[in-house]
Structures are given as structure tokens and as C-alpha cells.
């Protein structure tokens with residue numbers, strides 16, 4: 001006799017997404033809709049019944065003992081940092097560098113939490129995030145206009161809307177000031193800075209920011225371009241090259257420095273407004289003391305500064321940057337929050353990230369307020385671009401394979417104000433995320449020659 005349920009059988013497997021694979025395994029016996037709307041199938045009712053009886057006689061008691069054991073064990077063993085409804089519920093005011101913060105999102109997450117599983121769609125061309133310094137003419141005009149409108153709309157959203165400009169700052173603040181407490185703990189707080197969560201978490205944050213802008217603009221192809229601050233060399237274009245090679249990017253991009261634009265922010269260090277002054281990413285980090293405010297930056301000539309920036313990039317991306325040093329220190333369930341930069345941050349987080357936050361100053365000085373300055377976003381886009389560049393450099397550079405990194409799980413509101421559950425392992429492939437970066441002159445620091453510099457910064 002024909003198996004009555006066989007006809008209904010539909011196999012469905014979305015490769016490349018950790019959460020989907022898990023669901024397919026479960027769906028062999030139980031039918032339930034996936035979060036993306038497709039229905040999984042099951043083998044047959046008979047198999048289901050057989051399984052049910054085996055489960056009640058043997059599996060259930062064993063499972064029960066296992067659950068008991070795991071409760072005991074998880075309180076003592078490591079695991080990936082995981083943000084849940086419970087983490088939101090227990091959020092409390094935090095601190096950064098001795099400064100108090102009060103930026104918890106509402107304790108109750110309304111609606112479902114939907115797994116976010118990016119998949120590569122070969123039929124769609126990748127969007128390109130371009131270098132701001134090379135935009136010109138019509139393209140620059142259109143981009144500026146869109147960004148103007150996007151930010152006007154984002155700022156106009158009420159505070160109750162998690163996509164509002166203010167609330168996006170607040171979520172970065174909550175994640176970055178120890179406001180979230182590890183589930184099941186009373187004192188172990190969570191931070192996405194100064195450890196190996198830094199790169200993936202900020203990629204996710206910028207990604208959802210971009211999706212919110214796309215939605216507000218009604219333009220799904222909109223890409224948030226990046227500030228190529230690490231590029232301090234104006235070179236002649238390579239023959240036949242289509243990237244941005246001919247212009248240095250180490251000044252604050254003009255559209256972010258123009259008081260008539262929505263991307264302007266007055267609360268920055270005076271240095272950022274000095275014409276033709278390249279940024280300084282080579283600050284001596286021992287000068288950092290959040291309670292004393294910004295340190296004094298030296299008055300370097302353009303040539304000196306250029307050399308120092310190239311050298312610091314070379315060190316941070318190559319000389320000092322093996323996998324552990326580059327990505328940052330392991331940080332899992334049971335670990336205390338790291339508060340000393342040198343004790344946890346990867347080389348890229350120290351320089352150019354912390355140094356440039358400090359140089360820009362104002363809101364950007366600390367994580368409680370940094371994304372209030374719109375320059376935060378193109379700045380962080382470049383940061384994650386540099387991560388991709390580092391992976392391609394060779395020298396055995398590769399992402400960690402530790403499951404506690406790969407399975408670290410965060411919650412972000414998406415462009416429809418729906419809460420999404422996002423895993424690090426699903427944010428490592430830019431193709432799956434649907435964008436790529438324009439090529440720029442990374443050679444400016446890749447081939448920095450130490451032998452020509454006398455005094456290292």
C-alpha cells in the first residue's frame with residue numbers, strides 16, 4: 001500500500017546556515033513551519049509513532065537526566081555568548097571607563113524572534129560599498145541626497161521605534177557598556193568590545209543599519225559607502241583598474257564635514273575640521289584615560305603623519321596580526337568582561353579603531369554615544385572591510401574555528417522592527433550578505449617599508 005504521507009514529502013535544505021540545518025534534522029519527525037515561511041516535511045506517521053514510543057520508554061528519562069546535568073554544567077562550563085529574551089529582561093544600567101550608562105532596550109521583546117539566515121543568491125549581483133573619497137559628480141550627488149533623506153527619516157522615527165537613530169545608538173550602548181548580563185549569572189556582564197566579538201558584532205550592526213536605510217529610502221540596492229581612512233597615499237591609477245586608487249582617504253570625508261548636511265556632527269575634535277590635516281591613527285594608547293577626556297595629539301606634518309599611519313596599519317594588519325592577535329581575545333560564557341584594551345582587543349581594534357575613535361572625539365570618544373555621530377557607520381564599514389582584506393593577505397590568516405566564537409548569538413531589530421537572531425558563523429561570508437567592497441589602495445600600507453622609518457610610533 002502506498003505510504004499516504006509520502007506524497008506530501010518535500011525535501012528542503014538551505015545550505016550554509018547553521019540554524020536551518022538544525023531545523024531540517026528536527027523536521028524528519030515533526031512538522032513545523034520554518035521562520036522564513038517554508039514548510040518542512042516528515043517521513044511518515046508510522047515512523048513518527050515508532051519514534052514516539054521509543055522516546056517515551058527510553059529517550060525521555062535519559063533526556064531528563066541530561067537536562068538536569070546540563071543545568072549544573074552550563075553554570076560552570078564555557079559556551080558561546082548568547083543573547084536571549086532573558087538577557088533583555090535582565091538588562092540594567094552599565095558603565096564604560098567609569099562613566100555610567102543607562103541605555104537598556106525595553107525589557108520585553110514584543111513579537112517573535114526570527115532566525116536570520118543569509119544565503120548567497122547567485123542570481124543577484126552583489127551591491128558595492130564604495131570608497132567615499134572617490135565618489136564624484138552625479139554619483140556623489142545622488143548618494144548625498146539619499147543619505148540626507150535616509151537620516152532625516154531615521155531621525156524622525158519616534159523613540160518607541162527600535163529603528164530610530166536614537167535607538168540604534170542605544171543598542172550599541174547596551175551591548176558595549178556591560179548592560180547585558182550573561183544568562184544565569186548575576187555579575188558576569190557582556191561586552192562586544194575588547195574581545196573576539198568586536199569584528200562580527202559591528203559587521204552585523206552596520207549591516208542592519210544599512211537595511212534600515214534601504215527600507216526607509218524604499219531602495220533595496222542602497223549601499224552604505226565606507227571611509228577609507230587607512231589609505232594615506234595618492235597614487236596613479238593602475239592600468240585598467242576599476243577601483244579607487246588615485247585618491248587618499250585619510251581626511252574626514254567632506255560630506256561628513258559639511259554643516260549643511262545631515263551627516264555632519266559638530267561635536268568632534270577641532271583637528272577633524274582643520275583642512276588638509278590627515279587623521280592620526282597612531283596615538284600612543286598608554287595616553288588613554290576616559291575620565292581625563294581626549295589626549296593631546298601631536299602636531300605632525302602631513303608627511304610625518306602619513307608615514308606613521310602607514311606604519312601603524314602595517315603593524316596592525318601584518319606584523320602583529322596573527323589570528324589571535326588580530327581578531328581579539330576569546331570571550332565566552334563564564335568569562336568576566338575585559339576592561340583593559342591591551343588585555344583583550346585585537347590589533348585592529350586597538351589601531352586604527354580605538355585610536356581613530358579617540359582622534360575624532362566628541363560622541364565618538366566612547367561607546368555610550370559613538371553612533372550618535374553618523375560618521376560611525378562608514379568608519380565601521382571600513383573596519384570590517386579591513387577584516388576581509390586581512391583574511392586575503394595570506395600569512396595563514398584565518399578566522400577562528402572555535403565554536404564558542406562561531407556560535408555566539410546576538411539579537412538585532414531589522415528594517416521591519418522584527419527581532420532577528422544572528423550568529424557569528426552566518427556573518428563571515430560577504431557574498432551571502434549580498435555586498436562587496438570596492439577595491440582601494442591597500443598597497444599603501446601593505447608594502448610599507450620599515451627600513452625607511454627611523455622612529456616607530
Ligand code: C2O
Pocket residue numbers: 172176193202353357367370380
Ligand atoms: Cu562599538 Cu567603534 O565601536
